[in-house]
Amino acid sequence: MNWKLFGPASVLAISLTAVVAHAETIGPQGEAATPSASVTVPDGKVAMLQGGGYKAALLWHDQSDFVNAVTAGASDEFARLGIEVVATTSAGFDAAKQRSDVETAMAKEPDIILSLPLDPVTSAAAFAEARDAGVKLVFLSNLPSDYQHPRDYAAIVTDDLFQMGKQAADALAAAMGNTGTVGWVFHDANYYVTNQRDNAFKATIENNYPDISIVAEQGISDPARAEEIANAMLLKNPDLGGIYVTWAGPAEGVLAALRAAGNTTTRIVTLDLSEPIALDMVRGGNVAAIVADEAYELGRAMAAVGARALVGEDSPPFVVAPAITVSAGTVAEGWMQSLHREAPASLLEAAN
Amino acid sequence: MNSAKVWLAEREAEKWVLYLGFLAIFAFFALTLHDDGFLSRRNLVNIVLQTAPATIMAVGLVFVLSAGEIDLSFGSIVAVSALLAAVVMREAPAVYGIAAGIGTGVAIGAINGAFVAYLRLPSFLVTLATMGLFAGIARSLTDLQSVPVLNGFFTGFFGSGSLAGIPSLILWTIVAVLVGHVILKETRFGAHVLATGDNAQAAAVAGIRVARLRLSVLAISGGCAGLAGLLYAGRLQAAKYTLGESDLMTVIAAVIVGGTALAGGRGSIIGACAGSLLMGMLNNGLILMGLSVSEQMIVRGLIILAAVAVSMREISR
Numbered sequence: 001m002n003w004k005l006f007g008p009a010s011v012l013a014i015s016l017t018a019v020v021a022h023a024e025t026i027g028p029q030g031e032a033a034t035p036s037a038s039v040t041v042p043d044g045k046v047a048m049l050q051g052g053g054y055k056a057a058l059l060w061h062d063q064s065d066f067v068n069a070v071t072a073g074a075s076d077e078f079a080r081l082g083i084e085v086v087a088t089t090s091a092g093f094d095a096a097k098q099r100s101d102v103e104t105a106m107a108k109e110p111d112i113i114l115s116l117p118l119d120p121v122t123s124a125a126a127f128a129e130a131r132d133a134g135v136k137l138v139f140l141s142n143l144p145s146d147y148q149h150p151r152d153y154a155a156i157v158t159d160d161l162f163q164m165g166k167q168a169a170d171a172l173a174a175a176m177g178n179t180g181t182v183g184w185v186f187h188d189a190n191y192y193v194t195n196q197r198d199n200a201f202k203a204t205i206e207n208n209y210p211d212i213s214i215v216a217e218q219g220i221s222d223p224a225r226a227e228e229i230a231n232a233m234l235l236k237n238p239d240l241g242g243i244y245v246t247w248a249g250p251a252e253g254v255l256a257a258l259r260a261a262g263n264t265t266t267r268i269v270t271l272d273l274s275e276p277i278a279l280d281m282v283r284g285g286n287v288a289a290i291v292a293d294e295a296y297e298l299g300r301a302m303a304a305v306g307a308r309a310l311v312g313e314d315s316p317p318f319v320v321a322p323a324i325t326v327s328a329g330t331v332a333e334g335w336m337q338s339l340h341r342e343a344p345a346s347l348l349e350a351a352n
Numbered sequence: 353m354n355s356a357k358v359w360l361a362e363r364e365a366e367k368w369v370l371y372l373g374f375l376a377i378f379a380f381f382a383l384t385l386h387d388d389g390f391l392s393r394r395n396l397v398n399i400v401l402q403t404a405p406a407t408i409m410a411v412g413l414v415f416v417l418s419a420g421e422i423d424l425s426f427g428s429i430v431a432v433s434a435l436l437a438a439v440v441m442r443e444a445p446a447v448y449g450i451a452a453g454i455g456t457g458v459a460i461g462a463i464n465g466a467f468v469a470y471l472r473l474p475s476f477l478v479t480l481a482t483m484g485l486f487a488g489i490a491r492s493l494t495d496l497q498s499v500p501v502l503n504g505f506f507t508g509f510f511g512s513g514s515l516a517g518i519p520s521l522i523l524w525t526i527v528a529v530l531v532g533h534v535i536l537k538e539t540r541f542g543a544h545v546l547a548t549g550d551n552a553q554a555a556a557v558a559g560i561r562v563a564r565l566r567l568s569v570l571a572i573s574g575g576c577a578g579l580a581g582l583l584y585a586g587r588l589q590a591a592k593y594t595l596g597e598s599d600l601m602t603v604i605a606a607v608i609v610g611g612t613a614l615a616g617g618r619g620s621i622i623g624a625c626a627g628s629l630l631m632g633m634l635n636n637g638l639i640l641m642g643l644s645v646s647e648q649m650i651v652r653g654l655i656i657l658a659a660v661a662v663s664m665r666e667i668s669r
Contacts, residue, residue: 063645086388090645094598095498096584100402104639107389107398121498121590145500190496221491 025162028120028143028192031318036157036294036301039319041081045311050082054310056303057087057110059101061118061140066272066295069339070140073299074114081307086110095122102126106133112306114299116140119190136309138302141193149317154309156318157302159293161193163323164271165200168291169208171325172242172269175288179211180241183233185226185254187246188219194246197271201244212241220246226253227260234261242267248274248290258286273326273335275344282328282350294321296340369662370611370623374630377655381637388640395636397519401587403632404521405430405580405596409603410610410624411532412461412576415569417607418536420549420616421475423570425464426577426603428486430596433457433581435490437506438499438591446506453585454578460486461574465567475570483600490593498592501585510586521583525625528576533621545569549616606631609659630659 025033041049056078060067067090075085087105091098095118105113106129113135117123124144131137131152141158149155172182184202187194205212216233220226226245230253234240243266245251251270255277258266267288270277274290281287298321305315326334331351335343342348381390389395409426416423437453460482467478501507513520536542548555548565556562577596585591608614609630610623634655638648 060645086642087639088642088644089639089648092598093594095588095590095592095594096405097598099588100398100635101639103398103402104395104636107392107395107640109389118594119498119592121500122588122592124500125587125589190498 025158025160025196025320027156027158027318029317031149031156031316033160033318033320034316036297036319036321039155039157039301039304039308039315041304041307041311042313045308045313046081048311049307052082052310054081054083054111054307055086055108056083056112056114056306057089057105057108058085059087059089059091059098059105059113059115061091061098061116062093063090065274065339066293069295069341070299070302072340073296073301074303075299077300077303077307081303083112083303083307091118093118095119095126098123099126102130106130106135110135111310112136112138112303114138114140114302114306117142117144120145136306138306138309140298140302150309150314155305155315157298157305158193158318158320159295159298160320160323161196162200164291164293165197165202166204167323167325168197168244168269168271168289169201169204171289171291171327172244172267173205173209173212175267175269176212176241178209181213181215181237181239183216183218183230183237183240183243184214185218185220185229185233185243185245185250188221198244198246216240220250223247223249223253226250227257228253230254230257231261234258234263234266240266242269242288244268245270248272248277251287252276255280255286273338275346278326278331278343278347279350282331282347284328288327290326290334292324292326292334292338294324294338296338297321370609370626370659373659373662374626374633377630377633377637381633381640385637385640390637390640395640397522399629399632399636400525401519401521402636403628404525405583405587406599406603406606406631407525407625407628408528408576408580408583409573409596409599410606410628411528411621412573413603413607414532414610414612414619414621414624415536415545416475416573417612417614418549418616418619419545419566419569420552421468421566421569422614423461423464423475423479423573424600425460425479425483425486426573426580427596427598427600428483428490429457429460429574429577430581430584430599431490431591431593432460432486432493433578434585434591434595435493435499435593437582438501438585439494441501441503441506442499446503446509449503449506450582453582454575457578457581458571458575461571461577462567464574465570468570469563469566475566479570487593487597493593496593498590500590502589506582507586507589510582511589512586521587524579524583528579529621529625536619536621541565541568546617546619549613549618551617602631603628605656605660609656631656 086108089101137153139156186198216237218229245254268286269289271291273292331347332343433453433456436456437449440452441449467473468475544560584595606627607624610627611620634652
């Protein structure tokens with residue numbers, strides 16, 4: 001594992017300390033986490049917001065189920081507070097497009113911007129115009145370089161990333177009877193969210209499960225290549241007890257490789273909900289568990305932070321939404337808790 | 353004589369269709385979004401600023417396509433050039449960074465060109481390979497890390513600065529488009545590019561050094577990509593391996609919509625510039641309309657399809 005993937009050296013040092021000593025999610029600048037449930041708009045301020053004619057823009061990094069759920073949570077909270085969502089964008093992980101999206105949205109003069117800054121260095125300039133115009137910035141997971149709380153932004157809201165990785169490790173260990181060998185498929189990119197989750201899994205296995213050893217490590221940057229990566233991993237380690245896959249997209253490829261090899265014993269654990277992965281789990285296949293985040297709650301909390309800032313209420317700098325482990329028996333509840341919608345019919349049918 | 357008249361008529365028709373379409377879409381956004389800031393000076397300037405790197409890539413691509421070749425690697429060149437320039441400027445003055453960025457672009461373009469011109473390999477396959485090759489090099493260059501650009505002269509010259517009230521990115525766009533237009537339409541080299549794209553064998557018989565010309569157009573495309581990389585680095589005050597990655601299809605669409613033939617022999621720099629602005633205007637207007645991201649993609653795809661259908665139909669008439 002290349003530890004440089006973590007980003008700036010200071011973050012690396014703090015992250016390592018956190019992994020070893022505190023075992024909890026910490027912010028990009030080492031901030032302690034505040035649970036999202038404690039971040040709400042005081043009842044007394046709701047009427048003030050509703051009459052204010054405020055506007056919000058949602059400038060996302062990409063499109064996904066996760067982003068849709070965050071958008072839903074934020075939109076519902078904004079609607080409750082009478083705040084209009086005037087622009088929604090996706091940068092497709094392109095830092096230059098993100099800068100353009102901020103500029104474009106500024107034409108609609110939003111009071112709040114919710115966004116995931118693609119990386120600290122390039123986003124510092126991208127959000128400067130909005131920050132200087134007094135827009136309340138609420139960031140998802142990442143922070144532009146040298147932005148100060150609460151002067152420059154209202155808060156960072158993210159998943160409990162460490163818990164997601166840790167719960168994945170605990171679920172896989174339980175499925176393996178706390179013994180055996182594991183393959184670790186991590187996201188080979190400098191990306192705070194996946195890096196924290198991946199490394200929390202690894203640290204938990206290494207620190208808490210002495211009879212489980214990580215015998216294969218493989219980075220992945222293109223989810224489409226997951227199947228070949230899994231094939232190579234299984235070729236070298238045919239008796240792997242489990243495979244951790246950094247998120248559900250590539251896990252589908254890993255599952256395809258196991259099926260093609262007729263392997264019914266290697267267990268998979270992955271992060272983020274996906275219908276094909278969950279279907280395999282419900283049918284008693286290779287997938288042992290899926291760890292998900294409460295994305296809808298995360299969106300609600302982001303909207304609440306922005307609204308609080310409009311009425312002069314500071315929020316804690318680093319807010320986290322909880323992680324949940326979804327197993328074959330809890331698919332219906334898990335879907336509702338994470339994405340705030342019914343689980344796909346295929347899963348509900350297979351579960352009954 | 354008669355065929356020349358027809359040829360001219362076709363050229364005019366083709367131009368009019370693109371520009372009328374451009375105006376129609378502009379008018380549509382102006383009417384529907386007049387309360388949403390679309391017509392504000394800042395927003396209109398933003399559209400030009402946001403499209404500046406893509407427009408400059410498009411200028412290079414017009415030369416390549418006009419000569420009957422293609423370049424798929426320019427997006428990767430953007431990233432390598434921007435990163436190298438940023439790394440150089442950590443220690444050295446801006447001029448070295450600029451030289452590194454442009455020089456890298458021209459050099460990679462020339463490597464592409466050498467494979468195409470002298471090893472007689474198809475440019476599609478050569479640049480498909482080097483697209484991946486240099487994307488990988490961009491990723492490994494700084495180990496996926498973004499590199500900040502703190503040189504104030506550089507970020508002003510290529511990003512946030514202005515001259516006589518005109519932002520530098522707009523000046524770069526104007527310079528690149530004018531220079532490209534003059535070279536393509538008014539010089540012997542430009543005529544040779546079009547002749548080679550129209551019929552390479554006939555061009556060779558007529559004494560045009562086809563191999564050297566192919567190398568030249570790919571080097572020009574590389575140089576333009578290098579310049580686009582500098583503009584991105586100036587605008588973002590940082591360089592990252594993802595820069596340029598998503599521009600490939602946008603730039604190809606801009607160039608084709610602008611009246612350049614995919615099969616060679618016909619090219620329009622002004623048209624490519626209009627095509628690029630059209631793409632930027634679509635991105636901007638569809639966001640301001642408050643469409644969801646999926647809806648933006650669907651509408652943009654449909655409009656580009658219509659634009660390509662109209663402009664190609666006019667050409668082939």
